[in-house]
Amino acid sequence: MSSRTNISCLQEAKRVAIFGGTHGNEMSGITLVNMWIQNSAEIERNGLVIKPFISNPRAVEKCTRYIDTDLNRAFTPENLSAPDVEGLPYEVQRAKEMNRMFGPKGSSDAYDAIFDLHNTTSNMGSTLILESSTDLFNLQMVHYIKKAMAPHTCSVLLNEHPQLKYSTTRSVAKHPIGLEVGPQPQGVLRSNVFESMRTILKHALDFIELFNSGVEFPPCTVDVFRVQERMDYPRDTNGNITAMVHPHLQDCDWEPLNRGDPMFLTFDGRTVLYEGANTVYPTFINEAAYYEKQQAFMTTCREILAANAIRKACK
Numbered sequence: 001m002s003s004r005t006n007i008s009c010l011q012e013a014k015r016v017a018i019f020g021g022t023h024g025n026e027m028s029g030i031t032l033v034n035m036w037i038q039n040s041a042e043i044e045r046n047g048l049v050i051k052p053f054i055s056n057p058r059a060v061e062k063c064t065r066y067i068d069t070d071l072n073r074a075f076t077p078e079n080l081s082a083p084d085v086e087g088l089p090y091e092v093q094r095a096k097e098m099n100r101m102f103g104p105k106g107s108s109d110a111y112d113a114i115f116d117l118h119n120t121t122s123n124m125g126s127t128l129i130l131e132s133s134t135d136l137f138n139l140q141m142v143h144y145i146k147k148a149m150a151p152h153t154c155s156v157l158l159n160e161h162p163q164l165k166y167s168t169t170r171s172v173a174k175h176p177i178g179l180e181v182g183p184q185p186q187g188v189l190r191s192n193v194f195e196s197m198r199t200i201l202k203h204a205l206d207f208i209e210l211f212n213s214g215v216e217f218p219p220c221t222v223d224v225f226r227v228q229e230r231m232d233y234p235r236d237t238n239g240n241i242t243a244m245v246h247p248h249l250q251d252c253d254w255e256p257l258n259r260g261d262p263m264f265l266t267f268d269g270r271t272v273l274y275e276g277a278n279t280v281y282p283t284f285i286n287e288a289a290y291y292e293k294q295q296a297f298m299t300t301c302r303e304i305l306a307a308n309a310i311r312k313a314c315k
């Protein structure tokens with residue numbers, strides 16, 4: 001088979017949005033987006049319409065994750081199709097509004113790509129979050145970004161799990177991409193985290209510009225961490241946590257966790273071991289926003305995804 005037969009021709013990506021403040025206390029994305037709303041020179045690219053946008057302005061104003069409910073879980077079909085009645089939670093109203101502006105989700109009118117900028121309190125470094133293992137455009141983009149970031153690493157988290165996947169703000173786009181950079185405390189700006197996020201976005205926009213200009217991207221593979229399981233803290237019968245992330249696990253995002261490795265340290269000094277049969281790669285370890293979600297960390301497994309060559313479809 002000639003290699004040409006394996007090229008996938010994809011639609012041009014003309015409309016791109018950059019969301020900051022989907023969570024109102026994650027300061028890098030909020031600061032970058034506000035900066036680009038003031039002066040967009042840095043994010044302008046040939047033939048692209050790029051919209052920097054603050055997703056949850058009320059939460060940003062209060063420097064809190066959300067007002068009524070987590071916006072990054074609110075883009076469900078039920079919410080998006082709910083009638084506009086009074087008294088809807090603020091984020092549900094906002095989701096409906098954003099779906100009208102950037103969607104409708106799942107339709108051909110939707111924005112081509114949305115980058116949603118997040119920060120984490122865990123030691124994940126620079127991470128790209130994908131929701132599909134078959135989106136060739138995103139796989140090729142992520143491959144491009146990883147190469148451009150080298151020697152710095154940029155991990156890829158694939159959240160394609162049937163139960164653990166959630167209805168993200170970016171999911172209104174044809175190609176949704178999450179940027180998650182840490183560690184950065186909530187409400188705090190760290191220059192290294194800010195600059196990493198800015199650099200990833202620069203490479204991402206460069207990729208889209210190149211793609212639109214007709215450049216062909218050869219077949220590639222992408223190392224990803226696929227979401228497996230959500231791990232809760234040990235709890236007492238009242239539901240209160242009885243342990244902390246073990247010091248040997250704290251800050252060790254993306255490092256192998258093997259059967260018998262320490263996982264939690266109880267308040268009375270006992271070590272709780274990991275008892276799963278397979279080696280996993282924990283991430284979002286001790287994320288502040290996940291205490292309310294009953295999640296101490298998430299386990300992932302490593303996987304290599306292959307992507308076809310792509311280029312822009314000829315008209």
Ligand SMILES: CC(=O)N[C@@H](CC(=O)O)C(=O)O
Pocket residue numbers: 023072118119120121129168178180287289
């Ligand atoms: C810490 C944090 O907010 N993480 C994001 C991850 C994502 O965007 O998929 C969230 O839970 O919504």
Ligand SMILES: [Zn+2]
Pocket residue numbers: 022023026117118119
């Ligand atoms: Zn967030």
